Amino acid sequence: MFGDMMGMMGKLKETQEKVKATKERLNSVFIEETSPEDLLKVTITANRDIKSIEVDDSLLSDKEKLEDYLVITLNKAIAKATNVNETELAAVAKEGMPDIPGMDSFLK
Incomplete structure (x- = not known):
């Protein structure tokens, strides 16, 4: 029983580290969006930090x-x-979850 508990604790710590690394990586994933008529362009990270806004002079x-x-x-x-952001973090979190019957349907 304690072996299982220690294994689960180790897996939890590993998952926490992967989540942290994923959050850091998402700072370098850029999303660009343009307005109608392409008169405005916004660039943000997957962590939702605004990096730039370009405005057409008109x-x-x-x-x-x-x-x-x-x-x-x-x-x-x-x-x-x-x-x-949510897709990436959910994938990492799901990977680190213990194999509990029925949990897949709960996470969807």
Whole structure:
């Protein structure tokens, strides 16, 4: 029994290290999203840190359109980054889970 417990604790520690490494790696995974008409481009990491925003000069004279494009484009980029982030972290976490019958259906 203690051997199983020690093995599980070791696997848990290994999984925690893999999750940490995955989070660090996701800082270098970039997601780019563009607005309608490609007048605005946002680049963020899979950890949802904004890295750059490029604005076409034509948007500078239309504050309302610029604001709308920022909201739309940032939300799309964040949704994509969240999907990548959650998928990657879930894969690492699932890999480190002990083999418990019925757990697969619970995690879906």
